[in-house]
Amino acid sequence: MxxxxxxxxxxxxxxxxxxxxxxxxxxxxxxxxxxxxxxxxxxxxxxxxxxxxxxxxxxxxxxxxxxxxxxxxxxxxxxxxxxxxxxxxxxxxxxxxxxxxxxxLEGKPMVIVEDGELAWSKLQSANMTEFEFFMELRLSGVEQLGQIRLAILETSGQISVYFFADRDVRPGLSILPKHCTPRFKTAPESTDYACVRCSEVITMKAGEQQLCPRCANPEWSKASRAKRVT
Structure with a gap:
């Protein structure tokens, strides 16, 4: 040939x-x-x-x-x-x-965020990365998980998001791209910090180092208190 x-x-x-x-x-x-x-x-x-x-x-x-x-x-x-x-x-x-x-055949809807906290084990079982999930939330106008009362991954792959009222928004993990949210293993100041892996929020003092009590991750970012811009 x-x-x-x-x-x-x-x-x-x-x-x-x-x-x-x-x-x-x-x-x-x-x-x-x-x-x-x-x-x-x-x-x-x-x-x-x-x-x-x-x-x-x-x-x-x-x-x-x-x-x-x-x-x-x-x-x-x-x-x-x-x-x-x-x-x-x-x-x-x-x-x-x-x-x-x-x-x-269709699967079940899955709660991925409840009361501002990420159900990261469910996210992994849904074969969806945090990057993909956070991108979908950003497209819905979400800046940090504390704004969300409930987020449901539907069987179609779409995400339904239900928000807290502004007065009820909680400190939460910022879902902005990584270069916009500095990460720390040692707290630079006394404030609330969110685990960058599972979104658990705890208060840490300046100079303190902690493992996340939920997932044992050592890396944190400052918890965001941003409210929704509508």
């Missing part, structure tokens, strides 16, 4: 006329995927559960094959789409009648 053969790379052994057939096949699969998304009533991947993303990936595989390979007939792909659409409807009906099945 000749390397960097432009004819082979561009068309291989198919005739130029096959490009028009590829365009027709692509239009066909586009219409099928569009109809499926209309059927599910979803507007974006972030609104989809793991089960729904799995179905879309399966559809994408079938759509890609029929769009590009001349030896893949179009009618069986239509059967694939109809089968998956019926499967989706059946599973949605079963989940509506079985909470256990719904939890198995």
């Amino acid at each position: 000749k390397t960097f053969d432009l004819q082979r790379m561009a068309l291989d052994n198919v005739p130029m006329e096959f490009l028009a057939e590829v365009a027709l096949r692509s239009l066909y699969t586009f219409v099928l995927v569009y109809l499926f998304l209309k059927l599910t009533g979803r507007r974006g991947v972030r609104q989809m559960s793991l089960f729904e993303v799995l179905i879309i990936l399966t559809l994408g595989s079938a759509a890609g094959d029929v769009a590009f390979y001349d030896d893949v007939p179009m009618l069986p792909v239509l059967v694939v789409f109809i089968t998956l659409a019926l499967l989706y409807r059946l599973v949605m009906w079963l989940m509506a009648h079985s909470e256990r099945l719904e939890d198995l």
Whole structure:
């Protein structure tokens, strides 16, 4: 085989006329995927559960094959789409009648922040890093965890945030980027400090060193008292 053969790379052994057939096949699969998304009533991947993303990936595989390979007939792909659409409807009906099945396929919402404190062990079990989680909170206008009464990681991957009233905001861990929040192992002054790992807030005196009583982490940042800017 000749390397960097432009004819082979561009068309291989198919005739130029096959490009028009590829365009027709692509239009066909586009219409099928569009109809499926209309059927599910979803507007974006972030609104989809793991089960729904799995179905879309399966559809994408079938759509890609029929769009590009001349030896893949179009009618069986239509059967694939109809089968998956019926499967989706059946599973949605079963989940509506079985909470256990719904939890198995969709997962459960998970409380990640409660009363200004991070449930860092839950965050790890959700396969989400603190960096990702804090970025999502910043996009919701959060500066420090003490502003949050409750933050819930939904099954779609989105985060629902419920805030304290300004008068109830607590000292908490700043979630600004690392270069904006100096970290200390020795307290430079007497004030409240937040554990940079689990967000536990304690009062330390100047020159004091402590391990976090919650996670044994030795690193701290000054607890922020910032209120929400709305």
